[in-house]
Each structure stands twice: as structure tokens, then as C-alpha cells.
Amino acid sequence: MSTVLYCLKKLAAFAVSLLVLSVVVFSIARLAPGDPLVSYYGDRAEKMSPAERAWAEERLGLHDPLPVQYARWLSNALRGDLGISYKYKTDVLEVIQGRLGNTLLLGGLGFLLIFGLSLLLGVLCAWFEDRLLDRWICRIGTVSSCVPEFWLSLVLILLFSVTLRLLPSSGAYTIGHAGDPADRLRHLVLPLTVIVLGHLWYYAYMVRNKLLEEVRADYVLLAKAKGLGKGAILFRHCLRGILPSYFSIIAISVPHILGGTYIVETVFSYPGLGALAYESARYQDYDLLMVLSILSGGAVILCSLIAQAVNERIDPRIRAGEVGPLV
Numbered sequence: 019m020s021t022v023l024y025c026l027k028k029l030a031a032f033a034v035s036l037l038v039l040s041v042v043v044f045s046i047a048r049l050a051p052g053d054p055l056v057s058y059y060g061d062r063a064e065k066m067s068p069a070e071r072a073w074a075e076e077r078l079g080l081h082d083p084l085p086v087q088y089a090r091w092l093s094n095a096l097r098g099d100l101g102i103s104y105k106y107k108t109d110v111l112e113v114i115q116g117r118l119g120n121t122l123l124l125g126g127l128g129f130l131l132i133f134g135l136s137l138l139l140g141v142l143c144a145w146f147e148d149r150l151l152d153r154w155i156c157r158i159g160t161v162s163s164c165v166p167e168f169w170l171s172l173v174l175i176l177l178f179s180v181t182l183r184l185l186p187s188s189g190a191y192t193i194g195h196a197g198d199p200a201d202r203l204r205h206l207v208l209p210l211t212v213i214v215l216g217h218l219w220y221y222a223y224m225v226r227n228k229l230l231e232e233v234r235a236d237y238v239l240l241a242k243a244k245g246l247g248k249g250a251i252l253f254r255h256c257l258r259g260i261l262p263s264y265f266s267i268i269a270i271s272v273p274h275i276l277g278g279t280y281i282v283e284t285v286f287s288y289p290g291l292g293a294l295a296y297e298s299a300r301y302q303d304y305d306l307l308m309v310l311s312i313l314s315g316g317a318v319i320l321c322s323l324i325a326q327a328v329n330e331r332i333d334p335r336i337r338a339g340e341v342g343p344l345v
């Protein structure tokens with residue numbers, strides 16, 4: 019029964035968080051400067067008479083007070099009607115469906131590479147602690163993590179796309195080659211490189227430090243006294259000891275990596291949710307912006323709740339309220 023109550027509390031927290039997020043995004047989007055009629059009607063909006071503009075706003079439901087607009091949107095959303103995109107003149111879910119796969123491919127591959135390589139790098143640095151390889155990896159990783167993603171993207175485009183002409187600078191595939199895996203892979207190389215380099219050392223450094231903390235623990239001294247070798251201690255004991263914390267870090271890293279993916283998509287004109295979110299904000303495409311914000315925010319909130327649950331599993335004192343959540 020306690021497990022059911024715990025799950026219900028988490029579900030309630032998730033629902034309330036999404037509700038608050040929807041209110042904030044809805045209000046900020048409509049209070050921001052800009053003309054949503056330009057998104058829907060294009061250049062014709064600038065030539066509309068006051069009467070035509072009033073008719074257009076009434077047709078789109080923009081003439082009502084903000085609370086009334088939100089109540090109508092929420093009522094429609096609860097019935098499954100999320101509205102239409104002003105720019106694309108079609109249901110927002112259809113617009114998102116056409117871009118979701120590209121973001122999942124880019125973000126998913128980036129996620130796997132970041133955490134697979136960060137674990138390997140962290141273990142490698144811990145193994146060669148304070149030796150030449152460890153020092154060089156730390157220096158290179160520190161520099162790479164400080165380089166802004168948009169600047170690194172432009173440098174790679176200039177080098178590999180403009181100068182060397184080896185890799186494409188934009189898009190998810192060449193026109194007419196949507197089903198060609200090799201062509202898609204070529205278009206993923208530069209965006210993936212930026213995403214991985216922008217986040218890799220941040221998590222590798224965490225792994226390195228946590229491993230070194232474990233290496234200095236009392237039980238390691240006992241293991242050494244029993245004659246266990248360095249490899250057995252590091253992989254069978256220390257690495258196993260940090261894995262629960264590492265999984266927790268993976269869960270709370272979603273907003274960090276998701277934000278980086280969205281930036282990279284925009285710079286590389288990659289047709290994913292990040293570029294779509296930028297377009298929806300730029301053109302005041304309200305319904306599309308709402309759904310994208312809730313999808314992204316929902317993923318972040320869900321992963322944060324999962325991370326909290328993992329932390330509570332690791333340390334029951336968190337669940338009892340004796341200590342704050344691990345960060």
C-alpha cells in the first residue's frame with residue numbers, strides 16, 4: 019500500500035508541475051512582443067484593416083482575456099485537441115511527429131555516446147591518476163567543456179563543410195536519400211561531435227572523482243591487505259560502488275543534454291524538435307510552442323522524479339526527509 023501511495027504522490031507532483039509549466043509558458047508566450055497573425059497570414063497581416071485584424075484575432079481566439087484563452091486551451095487539450103500550427107496550418111501533433119524521430123535519433127545517439135565514453139574516460143583517468151595521461155585528459159577535457167556549442171558548431175562547419183567539403187553542414191539527409199542510412203550518418207557526424215564534446219568531460223570528471231573517492235575508502239585498504247590487485251579493486255568494488263550514483267546522474271542530466279541538442283539542431287538547421295521550438299517561439303506559433311514546451315518540460319520533470327526515486331532507493335534517509343536530495 020505504501021508503494022501505491024508513493025507512486026500516486028509522484029504522479030500528482032508530475033501533473034501539478036506540468037500544469038504550472040503550461041500556465042507559465044502560455045502567459046509568457048502571449049505577453050511577449052510579436053504578432054501571431056504574421057505567422058498565420060504571412061505578409062497579408064500587415065495590410066489588414068482594423069476590422070479585418072479584429073476578425074482574424076476573433077477567429078484564432080486571441081481577442082479574449084488571457085485567463086479565458088488558457089481555460090479554453092486547457093479544456094481542448096484535456097479532450098485531445100491540442101490546436102493547429104499557425105505556420106504550418108495543420109495539427110500540431112502531425113508537425114511534431116515529422117520531427118520527433120530526428121531528435122530521438124540525434125539525442126539518443128548523443129546520450130549513449132556521452133555516458134558510455136564518460137564512464138570509460140573516468141575509469142581511465144582514475145587508473146592513471148596524476149600520471150601524464152590523466153593530466154592531459156583533464157586539461158583537454160576542461161578546455162573542450164568550456165567551448166560554447168554554437169561556436170564549436172560554426173568552426174566545424176567552416177572546417178569540414180566549407181573548406182574541406184567532407185561533410186554536410188545542415189539537414190538530416192540529402193534530398194531523395196531519406197532511406198539511406200549512410201547518408202543520414204554523414205549528416206549526424208558534425209552535430210553528434212558537438213553534442214558529445216560539449217558534455218563528455220563534465221560527466222567523465224564526475225566519474226573520475228567518485229572513483230577516486232572510492233579508491234581512498236577504508237574497505238579498499240582492507241582489500242589491498244587481502245592481496246587483491248588494482249584492477250580487481252577498481253572494477254569489482256569501486257566501479258560497482260559508484261554505479262547507483264552514476265545512474266542517478268544519468269537521470270538528472272536530461273535537461274542538460276536536451277538543451278544542448280536543441281542548440282545544435284538550430285545551428286545545423288537539423289529538422290528536429292529544437293529547430294521547431296525555435297521557429298514556434300520566433301513566429302508566435304502558440305499552440306505548437308505550448309505542446310513542444312510541455313513535451314520537453316515533461317521529459318525533464320519525469321527524469322528528475324526518476325532521479326529522486328533512485329536517490330531515495332540508494333539513501334533511505336532522503337525518503338524520510340532527514341537529508342536533502344542528492345545533486
